[in-house]
Amino acid sequence: MAPSESKGTNSRTPIGLHEPARGLGDTFRGVTRENFPGQMLAGVTLLAIAVPEQLATSQLAGVPAFIAMIAFITATLVFVVFGSNPIMSVGADSTIAPLFAVVLLRLAPVSTTLYFELVAATAVITGLVVLGVGLMRLGWIADFLSLPIVSGFLSGIGVIIIVHQLPSALGVSSGGTSVLQRLDSISHLLGHVSAWSVVLALATLAVLLVGEKISARMPWALGAIGVATVLTATLSFSRHGVKQLGAVNVGLPTWRLHWLSGSQWGVVLTTVVTLVIVILSQTSATTRTSSDDLGVASDISRDFVGVGLANVAAGLVGAFPVNASPARTTVSRLAGGRTKLVGLTAALLAIALSPLGHYARTIPLAALAGVLFFVAARLIKINQLAKIWRASRVEFLFAVISALGVILIGVEQGLAIAVGLAILDQTWRSARPRMITMGRREGTTSWEPLGAPGVVPVDHVLTVLFDNQLFFANAGNFRREMHQLMAKYPETKHVVVDAVAIADIDFTGLTILGQVMNDLTKDGVSLSMARANDQLKGALANSFDPALRGIEMFANVDGAVEGAATAAP
Numbered sequence: 001m002a003p004s005e006s007k008g009t010n011s012r013t014p015i016g017l018h019e020p021a022r023g024l025g026d027t028f029r030g031v032t033r034e035n036f037p038g039q040m041l042a043g044v045t046l047l048a049i050a051v052p053e054q055l056a057t058s059q060l061a062g063v064p065a066f067i068a069m070i071a072f073i074t075a076t077l078v079f080v081v082f083g084s085n086p087i088m089s090v091g092a093d094s095t096i097a098p099l100f101a102v103v104l105l106r107l108a109p110v111s112t113t114l115y116f117e118l119v120a121a122t123a124v125i126t127g128l129v130v131l132g133v134g135l136m137r138l139g140w141i142a143d144f145l146s147l148p149i150v151s152g153f154l155s156g157i158g159v160i161i162i163v164h165q166l167p168s169a170l171g172v173s174s175g176g177t178s179v180l181q182r183l184d185s186i187s188h189l190l191g192h193v194s195a196w197s198v199v200l201a202l203a204t205l206a207v208l209l210v211g212e213k214i215s216a217r218m219p220w221a222l223g224a225i226g227v228a229t230v231l232t233a234t235l236s237f238s239r240h241g242v243k244q245l246g247a248v249n250v251g252l253p254t255w256r257l258h259w260l261s262g263s264q265w266g267v268v269l270t271t272v273v274t275l276v277i278v279i280l281s282q283t284s285a286t287t288r289t290s291s292d293d294l295g296v297a298s299d300i301s302r303d304f305v306g307v308g309l310a311n312v313a314a315g316l317v318g319a320f321p322v323n324a325s326p327a328r329t330t331v332s333r334l335a336g337g338r339t340k341l342v343g344l345t346a347a348l349l350a351i352a353l354s355p356l357g358h359y360a361r362t363i364p365l366a367a368l369a370g371v372l373f374f375v376a377a378r379l380i381k382i383n384q385l386a387k388i389w390r391a392s393r394v395e396f397l398f399a400v401i402s403a404l405g406v407i408l409i410g411v412e413q414g415l416a417i418a419v420g421l422a423i424l425d426q427t428w429r430s431a432r433p434r435m436i437t438m439g440r441r442e443g444t445t446s447w448e449p450l451g452a453p454g455v456v457p458v459d460h461v462l463t464v465l466f467d468n469q470l471f472f473a474n475a476g477n478f479r480r481e482m483h484q485l486m487a488k489y490p491e492t493k494h495v496v497v498d499a500v501a502i503a504d505i506d507f508t509g510l511t512i513l514g515q516v517m518n519d520l521t522k523d524g525v526s527l528s529m530a531r532a533n534d535q536l537k538g539a540l541a542n543s544f545d546p547a548l549r550g551i552e553m554f555a556n557v558d559g560a561v562e563g564a565a566t567a568a569p
Contacts, residue, residue, distance in 0.1 A: 027080055030339040042337035043345025046089060048219030049331045050346060053094070053375070055225075055245070055360065056368040060097035060164060061320050062110040063119065065248050066357050068092040069350060071319035074253070075310035076347040080340045083306025084299035085287045087337040089328035089346075090310050094375045095282060096275055096323050098160050102410075103271045107264060113256075119320040120256040122268050126275045126321050127311025133280060134304030146425060148388045149418045150281060151381055152399030156406025156414055158379030165372045168365035171197030171241040179407050194241025197366040200228050204370025209377075216334050221371050228367035229360075243365045250357040253317030274415045275321055283307050283324040290329050294338060327378065398425060433468035435481040438498060438557065445558040447498070461561050462489050465498040470509035479512050483519070492525055494564035498557050500531040505539050514545040521547070528552040530560040 031039060050072055058068035072091035079090040100122050108114035132138075163182050167174035171194025175185035204224045211220030232242055260268065284300050291298035307324055314322050332342050389396045398421045406414030438447045439455040447463060448455050457463075462485060470478060486492060505513070520527055532540075532553055540548045554560035 027340050027344065030086065031341050035338065036341070038336045039339050039341040040345050042332055042335035042342045044349065045219065045335040046328060046332050046337070046342055047346040047349050048222045049328055050089070050091065050350075052221040052225045052368070052371055053325075053328070054092045055363065056371040056375075057092040057094050057097050059168070059365065059368055060094055060101060060161065060372065061092065061119070062101045062105060062115065063320060064111065065245060065360060066250050066354075067319055069354065069357070070253055070317060071314045071322050073347050073350050074313050074317050074319060075322040076343045076350075078310040078313045079306040080343045080347070081306075082302075082309050084302040085290055085329075086294065086296070086340050087329055087332040087342055088283075088287055088290055088303065089325045089332060089343060090307055091322050091325065091328070092320070093282075093323035093325055094161060094372060095154070095157060095379065096278055096321055098157060098164060099274050099278065100271050100321055102160070103267060103274075107267055116256045116318065117258050117260070118264065118268060120315045120318055121260060122271055122275070123311050123315030123319065123321045124257065125268060125315075126272045126279070127308045127313075127315065129272060129276045129308070130279055130283075130304055130311060131308030133276070134301045134306075134308055137301045146395065146398070146422055147384075148392075148395040148399040149402050149421055149425075151384050151388065152402030153278075153406055153414060153418050155380045155385070155399070156403040158376040159403070159407050161372055161376040161379070165369040165376075168243065168369040169197060169201035169373070170194065171243060171366065178410070192241070194366075196237045196240045197242050197364070200232070200237075200242065200364050200366040201370040201373065204228060204367045205373045208371065208374040216331060221374075225363060225367045225371070229363045232364045233362045237364065244361065245363040245365060245368070246361055248357045248360045250354050253319075255316070256318040257315065277415065277419075279307060279311075279321075279323050280304065282326065286324040286326045286329050289326070290333060293333055327375070395425070427473065430468055430471075431473040432477065433466060433474050433501075435478070435485065436465040436467060437485065438463040438465055440558070440561070445556075447557040447561075458561055458565075460491055460493040461496060461564055462486075462492040462494070463496040463498065463557060463561060465501065467501045469504045470502050470513065471504070471506040472508035475509045475512035478509075479516050479519075482516050486520075486523065486525070495520060495525060495527045496554075496557060496560040496564065497527065497529045498531055499529045499533075499536055502536055503533065505536055510539065510543055510545065510548060514543075514548055517545075517547045517551075526564070528554060528560050528564060530554045530557040 051069075054068040054072045055065050058065045061068065068091075075090040075092075079088065083090070100119060104115060104118045104122065108118060160179060163179050164174075166182070166186055170186065170189075172186065172189040172192050174182060176182040204221075207224040208220050211218060231237065232244065238244060283303060287298050287300055287303045303324075307322070310322050314320065335342075385396070385399060388399055402414065402418045402421060405417035409417075437450045437457075439450040439452075439457045440447055441452075442454050442456060449465075450457060464482075464485065466478060468474060482495075517527055529536075529551055530553075537553060540551055543549050552560075552563065554563060
């Protein structure tokens with residue numbers, strides 16, 4: 001809708017929302033005798049979803065399967081105590097696993113002592129940064145990247161996940177580090193593809209896609225992997241090229257932190273920057289969405305504290321970076337979860353069932369690949385990209401460039417491209433604001449853009465709305481457009497600037513505004529402002545230019561126009 005002058009109210013607190021639980025003693029807040037069984041059942045459902053997902057994510061992270069379960073248990077327990085959101089699930093996450101794995105694998109092979117030390121150190125440093133963001137309430141950083149750029153970035157990660165899992169789905173060995181190298185390696189092994197591996201991967205993916213439409217709360221992944229495991233064991237699919245998960249060594253948390261070399265620290269810190277941005281974005285989106293669904297007010301800063309401490313704890317017990325999971329959180333809500341008892345139940349059951357972990361050795365990797373294909377498909381949001389295309393070709397281009405940067409160049413470089421595009425996008429928008437010519441709607445005191453039905457100009461008065469703050473990047477544009485309008489409306493005797501969108505003005509803006517006033521004065525045209533905020537009024541009142549200090553201010557546009565008519569000779 002076009003901008004217009006109107007009055008309204010602004011509620012500072014969302015209607016119908018309840019305050020979030022606060023303090024370390026809120027773990028059982030909201031749990032009653034009546035809802036206790038339902039919350040326990042929701043916890044069982046969460047665990048049923050989490051187990052196959054955590055095992056699959058371990059493949060992306062390049063660590064033994066049970067380490068992923070340690071990460072889930074540790075992160076869940078820590079967030080239950082320190083987080084705010086009652087149902088948000090934190091643990092190993094397929095979004096960030098390839099982010100640190102593809103980088104750290106350049107320094108050390110999978111399953112080596114050095115690799116474990118690198119991922120543990122990365123988790124601790126990542127956690128400390130996220131914790132700092134939460135304590136200093138800097139969550140706005142997560143909103144810096146636009147949705148199109150984030151969509152492109154996550155789509156690129158989705159493609160990386162698919163390419164990394166293709167060897168498991170095809171039953172062939174993997175090679176290369178980049179996406180193109182892996183695809184090239186796979187292309188030379190197509191003659192050795194295992195048909196049963198392909199069937200298991202596609203069947204698992206199909207079960208998840210169909211199952212989601214039937215009921216998202218059902219443990220379809222666990223069921224599909226269970227059936228695939230039974231078939232693999234009874235029909236000896238391993239003889240037909242189907243690779244299995246292998247021995248799952250169930251053990252206790254292990255201290256893996258050791259001091260790294262200077263070059264290793266450099267890689268870790270670079271990786272941390274990427275992880276922090278993704279974790280902040282995903283955590284804020286997850287907590288906001290789930291809080292709205294539950295009808296509770298979100299405390300994003302405290303949730304950052306919870307996720308940060310979860311990462312620190314995961315690193316201290318020898319695991320790897322963790323993140324909030326939108327998918328598992330949604331499952332918890334659909335299962336009826338409303339309290340932290342859901343996460344607590346899932347974590348405690350995971351601990352109790354850990355001794356059975358060695359039975360997972362026969363799980364076919366192709367089935368886990370099918371689960372990850374499903375996760376990757378959720379990251380590549382075709383519908384959202386289509387909406388972006390319809391809304392803005394430029395922003396769609398940004399999304400494509402961001403995705404291609406991640407896929408073809410690398411995750412860190414792709415993130416740098418995404419951030420650069422965000423800065424470029426914001427700079428372009430700020431430097432090219434609109435100068436909207438306004439008119440009065442007949443029979444009212446409302447001022448709206450000219451061209452709308454029933455909106456007419458006032459003789460000899462040019463009313464404009466500048467829809468951005470006035471600063472060095474767009475001040476020159478402000479002066480050019482004002483000159484063009486004066487040439488278009490040569491009968492103008494007075495200019496009214498609707499300053500409602502000019503939140504601030506810098507030295508360059510003041511200088512250019514003074515030049516505009518000087519230009520208008522030479523042509524016998526006066527200028528006044530309407531709806532200026534206190535900051536803008538203060539900047540003009542303390543200006544170095546007497547002409548700026550003399551600008552007459554009005555509470556609304558109609559009053560400014562009437563004032564101009566009264567002052568006319």
